Amino acid sequence: MWERTLSPARRTKTPQRIANPGCPTLPDNVSARIQTSKVRLLEGALECARAGYIPAGLKANREFAECMVTYEDKISDDLKALLFDPQTAGGLLISVQKESVADLIQALAARGVSVAEIGSVQPRTKVLIEVAP
Template sequence: MGEPDDAGVYQISEDLALIQTLDFFTPIVDDPYAFGQIAAANSLSDVYAMGGVPKTAMNIVCFPLEQMDISVLREILRGGLDKMIEAEVALVGGHSVEDKELKYGLSVTGFIHPKKVLTKRDIKPGSMLILTKPLGTGIINTAIKAGLASEELSQKVIHVMAQLNRYAGEAMADFPVNACTDITGFGLAGHLAEMVSGSGAGMRIDSKSLPVFTEALEFATMGLIPAGAYKNRKFRESMLHISSDVFLALADILFDPQTSGGLAISVDKSHAEQLLNSLHKKGIEWARIIGEITTGPERIWVQ
């Protein structure tokens, strides 16, 4: 692999390559079981984003033994394991260290056909862009921290973050997909900018068709925006042209750092509706066509 991508790929034979990735982070929700699920779903996601199938995983744990009861760790690992079982991934080991701050994630190894590797930058003009999960989790997590989100909303967001991108990955295998990535810490705009830079193509995003937690719009208007969103905006602003009639709160959501976000899939226009139907049939109800790939320059226009 020349350019950095979601995961590393190492070719073993003509029809088999290994795909490897790791990710771990500090808790984003209070419930340890849910945190374990989310962290595992997030770690596995990079393999799906490359078009691969995860096979084995190892736990990565940093745990503050002196401040926290070991039962917390047990719950985290149970959440992680449940996601690995759902993904049909074998847990083959792991490593833990004592640390002041709790962290959890996975190191994942998967299989992929060397000719079917989906990189970020192979977007082609004439393709449509599909996003599979709703945006706004960073803002809502900030509202949860502030004690302003309802229990119902936090359950809804946990459910979405813990959802595996496996089913989206399986759905796109049947269609002429030319590029894919998963949406995480850099926010939608940041990850789309990665797809665009170096591709020779541009993007047009229809802000009205973005799948968004509507509560995130309210919280953004109230100023409950994580500092990361401002950093993401600073970093990528020059690549984006956001039309002045896009609601400020919606523009904020473009930069909102996502945890275990969905896949952004670039698929040939002729098959976009079919892929969308297939995603909906697999229960990925939030999936939407959010825009299209245009010819260069390498910029993103948001309307």
């Protein structure tokens, strides 16, 4: 099944971010939960954020989309910022049925695509996206 839909052209070496803020794509009856401990960051990214290197596009993304996001207490402001970074345009989030996760990871890995399972889709809560440690 995955053979027809995967392409080497879809490979990415950039970290994933919350979503394209201009394009919320979740159905009305679900929310996404992202675990920041599983999000891959480029080496030095947090240090740059701490030093104040925040692109203007990040600020615009965050202003637009943050109303759809809640954070658990232990998420640092620097990490919150990186989740909205516009420089991760090559990042890709994929959502599949829980039963298909292992098959998809195997198919992507077989093609040399870096994969990280960073969260889940669950029944709708008060917000569209929940961010946890």
